[in-house]
Amino acid sequence: MRVFQETINFVREVYKTTSFIPLHEPTFKGNERNYVLDAIDSTFVSSVGEYVDRFECMMSSFTKTRKAVAVVNGTSGIQVALKLLGVKTGDEVLTQSLTFVATANAIAYNGARPVFLDVDLDTMGLSPIALENFLSEFGQMRGIHCFNKKTGNRIAACLPMHTFGFPMRIDKVVEICKQWGIPVIEDAAESLGSSLYDKATGSFGDIGVFSFNGNKIITSGGGGALVTNDVGLAQRAKYITTTAKKPHQYEYFHNELGFNFRMPNINAALACAQLERIDLFLTKKRQLAETYLNFFDSHSLNFRTGISGTKVNFWLMCLELKNREERDEFLNETNSAGVMTRPIWELMFRLPMYQDCLRDDQKNAIYLADRIVNIPSSVKE
Numbered sequence: 001m002r003v004f005q006e007t008i009n010f011v012r013e014v015y016k017t018t019s020f021i022p023l024h025e026p027t028f029k030g031n032e033r034n035y036v037l038d039a040i041d042s043t044f045v046s047s048v049g050e051y052v053d054r055f056e057c058m059m060s061s062f063t064k065t066r067k068a069v070a071v072v073n074g075t076s077g078i079q080v081a082l083k084l085l086g087v088k089t090g091d092e093v094l095t096q097s098l099t100f101v102a103t104a105n106a107i108a109y110n111g112a113r114p115v116f117l118d119v120d121l122d123t124m125g126l127s128p129i130a131l132e133n134f135l136s137e138f139g140q141m142r143g144i145h146c147f148n149k150k151t152g153n154r155i156a157a158c159l160p161m162h163t164f165g166f167p168m169r170i171d172k173v174v175e176i177c178k179q180w181g182i183p184v185i186e187d188a189a190e191s192l193g194s195s196l197y198d199k200a201t202g203s204f205g206d207i208g209v210f211s212f213n214g215n216k217i218i219t220s221g222g223g224g225a226l227v228t229n230d231v232g233l234a235q236r237a238k239y240i241t242t243t244a245k246k247p248h249q250y251e252y253f254h255n256e257l258g259f260n261f262r263m264p265n266i267n268a269a270l271a272c273a274q275l276e277r278i279d280l281f282l283t284k285k286r287q288l289a290e291t292y293l294n295f296f297d298s299h300s301l302n303f304r305t306g307i308s309g310t311k312v313n314f315w316l317m318c319l320e321l322k323n324r325e326e327r328d329e330f331l332n333e334t335n336s337a338g339v340m341t342r343p344i345w346e347l348m349f350r351l352p353m354y355q356d357c358l359r360d361d362q363k364n365a366i367y368l369a370d371r372i373v374n375i376p377s378s379v380k381e
Contacts, residue, residue, distance in 0.1 A: 023340045035269035049265025063200040065227040067234030070263035074189040074211030074224035078106035081207040085183040091156035097348035098365040116359035125168020126160035162191035165315035170204040193313035220271035285314040316374040324370040
């Protein structure tokens with residue numbers, strides 16, 4: 001289609017290159033090299049060092065939460081968060097199938113089973129209506145806990161996701177879950193810098209989890225962080241992610257099953273330098289989004305923006321096409337031309353390990369998976 005070729009040409013004009021254009025690449029023009037070399041010179045390159053502590057303080061300050069705990073990646077962060085909130089083998093966790101596989105995998109790592117509920121069309125995140133409908137039909141309170149009266153399993157947590165950095169209606173989800181005694185973990189892996197009513201994503205639930213993989217808005221190479229306003233939960237998170245070792249000058253005693261999930265100091269050094277520049281990254285991304293919006297509006301294509309009351313970090317920018325056939329044509333043309341674009345991930349209930357999980361009709365998730373593509377979203381410096 002002519003409009004697809006015009007899109008390719010426009011993206012090349014934006015990034016001022018005839019070479020391959022990736023979906024999202026990091027930029028290192030701040031203190032990254034200085035801090036990493038400083039960590040190397042200190043010889044503290046593993047899970048102990050000043051940059052780990054500094055990054056945790058920076059994260060809690062940025063998200064306006066009381067505590068942050070740095071971990072090796074976002075997946076391990078979700079896994080630990082679920083464990084901290086009491087999710088056990090045989091429990092159910094309410095989540096969405098329109099997500100990266102790590103969300104569902106973290107549930108499975110705890111021996112629990114995901115229950116896939118639909119998303120809202122405008123946010124691409126877990127729908128409060130779908131959540132309320134499910135709990136009204138299947139929820140049953142037994143004392144302080146909620147159970148699924150169809151399966152008999154405890155509904156131990158709710159795990160919504162802010163898809164591609166677009167804030168979902170997390171305030172409504174938290175409100176509903178509170179009525180049912182269900183703790184909420186925000187999969188905020190992609191949404192650092194996004195907010196709803198000027199409140200940071202990741203700070204609404206009991207625990208929020210971020211990712212700093214190489215393709216995120218800031219990166220530590222590999223890494224993640226939990227944030228919470230519950231100091232006790234944060235202390236527990238720090239303890240069990242450092243192998244549950246009791247503090248001692250020289251003895252090694254571990255009094256429970258722990259994890260070796262702490263972020264190395266050398267990664268934290270990179271993360272600190274990146275987080276120092278987050279405001280610039282957000283400004284540049286929002287400028288790019290405005291540029292895209294103007295172009296696509298003039299070509300009658302639907303460029304995704306956030307709902308009222310939100311500020312979007314535009315981690316991955318989204319274009320909505322008319323149907324799956326048009327989506328596939330767009331993906332083929334752009335990628336063949338060296339402009340990287342991607343569809344939404346395969347919906348979780350279609351993956352072999354999760355195809356037997358409980359789910360609702362997934363009408364909106366299926367609609368979006370057939371139409372949404374991500375387009376180049378790197379920060380332009």
